[in-house]
Amino acid sequence: MAKLTSILDNDFYKFTMQYAVVKLFPKAKARYQFINRGKHQFPEGFAERFREAVNNMANLKLSKAEKIYFSKTCPYIDPTYFDFLQGYQYDPEEVKIAQHGSELSVKIEGYWYRTILWEVPLMALICELFYEMQDEKRVSDVEVKHIVNQKMNKYDKLQITIADFGTRRRHSYAVHDLVLDALKDHASNTFIGTSNVHFAMKYQTKPIGTHAHEWFMFHAAKYGYKMANLLGLENWSNVYRGDLGIALSDTYTTEVFFKQFDKKLSKLFDGVRHDSGDPIEFAQKTMAHYESKGINPLNKTIIFSDGLDYDKVEKIVNFCQDKIGYSFGIGTDFTNDVGLKRMNIVLKMTEALPEDAEWTPVIKLSDEPNKHTGDADEILVAKRFLNIIPHA
Incomplete structure (x- = not known):
């Protein structure tokens, strides 16, 4: 069954951003949402299996060997961060999972310095579990x-x-x-x-x-x-x-x-x-x-x-x-070049709550219009504010 075995099984920039967030925005909060760009049909029972895999992530801890490796590799990051990471645990309650027919819903909410680590491993688990439950044979x-x-x-x-x-x-x-x-x-x-x-x-x-x-x-x-x-x-x-x-x-x-x-x-x-x-x-x-x-x-x-x-x-x-x-x-x-159709999914921040502010929609204006993410009305506001030409 799909399962993560290391807290470091994540993209490097998630940790570098986490360090910066801890230093600069420790009271900020964030919300994220799963986007099924490829319109993949999730099999019955997927949410339950995924929930189990997410719950298992609460057991991941930075090992002593991992801490030594990470701190030696990144001397520009303060030692206090690696002590923080050693004490960090995923909180599965920050992740809400639901399934309606073949549609999967995943939402994340919590302090930004905590929730920032969820995106990449959750996507990796979704992909692995999807292929596992489809039972399609990959190349050797x-x-x-x-x-x-x-x-x-x-x-x-x-x-x-x-x-x-x-x-x-x-x-x-x-x-x-x-x-x-x-x-x-x-x-x-x-x-x-x-x-x-x-x-x-x-x-x-x-x-x-x-x-x-x-x-x-x-x-x-x-x-x-x-x-x-x-x-x-x-x-x-x-x-x-x-x-x-x-x-x-x-x-x-x-x-x-x-x-x-x-x-x-x-x-x-x-x-x-x-x-x-x-x-x-x-x-x-x-x-x-x-x-x-x-x-x-x-x-x-x-x-x-x-x-x-x-x-x-x-x-x-x-x-x-x-x-x-x-x-x-x-x-x-x-x-993911193994003879099967590749998944096209993302998990993006949708709202942010800066300190002493209120929940604010956030959007991304890609250089490809079909990769824009976020609330459609907010995208129009941002385009007008930034003087972006209509077709951008």
């Missing part, structure tokens, strides 16, 4: 590794660097483990790390990540849409002082982001992450932005992470080569 363990090596042989020829970003929509823990084993054994320097801290520790590679959309969504709830990117990045740099320097650019569209990404921040951050919209257009806008600030784009990096496969990566490399730095985060194309 040997074939999983063969597929990874075939892909890596092609990526090697592009002379690029790649990280695994596939925790949230992986087929299963077992497949993820096989993928990391194959990546680590592959005889090249192409693979540089994983977003999953547990697997980074297990395979002695680098945990990779910085922050996610919810960081800026909360800042919009607290400070308003026009200040969300600027203050989000200012607060991030105040906490990390130059470490973890890749800025996420598309919470309120790239156009809006670059208006707020001033010269100081453009110089301070090592680069930006692309997560929606056309990657070539994004690269062009990014290079133009840096050049307008008198910054050589070759001294900066774009991390591409939006639904990547080999063809998309090759196209990006052919455009960006000798123009700007680049690296790639590959998700489900590594961890």
